Amino acid sequence: DAGVIQSPRHEVTEMGQEVTLRCKPISGHDYLFWYRQTMMRGLELLIYFNNNVPIDDSGMPEDRFSAKMPNASFSTLKIQPSEPRDSAVYFCASSVGWINIQYFGAGTRLSVL
């Protein structure tokens, strides 16, 4: 299996621009998670889906953040408009079952100038 695939690996953008991060979970996994990692706050859960349905989005920092999962093999995390404080590494992870081992993608390193 190819594992969790994220794109792009790096994104540099200017403040105010829209940013879209993409994730393809491992086939057969029914849970998908979006995390943000910074030195100050560590790994923070933003939102997670079960069978393509958003379950808990309480970690989404602001209305500028939105996430979708139109089908079992694709999810997006969108930031509009982006701000410098959004600079971080964004990870997508998937798992079989709810509280279970999560497999992470390689992450997207976002820099907002």
Added chain:
Amino acid sequence: RKEVEQDPGPFNVPEGATVAFNCTYSNSASQSFFWYRQDCRKEPKLLMSVYSSGNEDGRFTAQLNRASQYISLLIRDSKLSDSATYLCVVNERGNSGYSTLTFGKGTMLLVSP
């Protein structure tokens, strides 16, 4: 309030040394515990699950102390390749009421020749 606390380190040890990390958690009802490893600029990867009776995988031993609400990771005969950040992971109930895996900020280990 969800809390998974770890000593950030770094722990500097020579090759061959034995080193131990602890992690405390706040939710006495937590049922799932893991240690993940994260190399510099890479994604977190599962190192081992932690079972109630304690478990061992080669040079690595994980233990759970429910009474004191902490888990530990012991690494024997440290190798240079063990240098990484070790993340403690516990299922906690988030602000929305949903339970999910919560990651500690990690403990950095540096093994020197």
